[in-house]
Amino acid sequence: MLAARGVEIAREGVVAVEGSKPTVILAGGRKVPLDGLFTAPRTRMANGLPEALGRALEEGPLGPYIRTDATKATSVAGVFACGDAARAAGSVSHAVGDGVTAGMAAHRSLIFDMH
Incomplete structure (x- = not known):
């Protein structure tokens, strides 16, 4: 079905993306010009604070x-994220909802879980 729609699956790894109109350079050297490109880059922690x-x-x-x-409680008591x-993939709407959940849980821990 993909081939019928003109979709090609390239099995080579991507080496680079170049140009203002994206051209993907594949491991074999082939260049594939595209009209658009969506990527999902790897993320990393901004600093070593979590560790x-x-x-x-x-x-x-x-x-x-x-x-x-x-x-949204972490493995450390009283610390929320x-x-x-604190998500496997970013999303503004999920981040906002998580913030509300973490805030409510932190408040609850301060008010009701006092030792």
């Missing part, structure tokens, strides 16, 4: 992220 705090990281398809539970740092 310094002892937070456990997971490896997602796009890079590492901070492991959290449903309330949200947004792209």
Whole structure:
């Protein structure tokens, strides 16, 4: 069905993307000009803070992220994480929702979980 729509699957690795109108350079040297291109680059933590705090990281398809539970609590008691740092893939709407969840859980931990 893809071939009928003019879709070609290139099995070689991508070496580079060049030009303002993207041209993909494949490992074999072949150049494939495109009308548009969507990418999903690997991400990384902006700094070493998660590791310094002892937070456990997971490896997602796009890079590492901070492991959290449903309330956005990390592996360190009283530490919460949200947004792209705590998701396998970035999304503004999910980051906003995660922020609300983390904020409510942090508030609850300060008010109700005092020892």
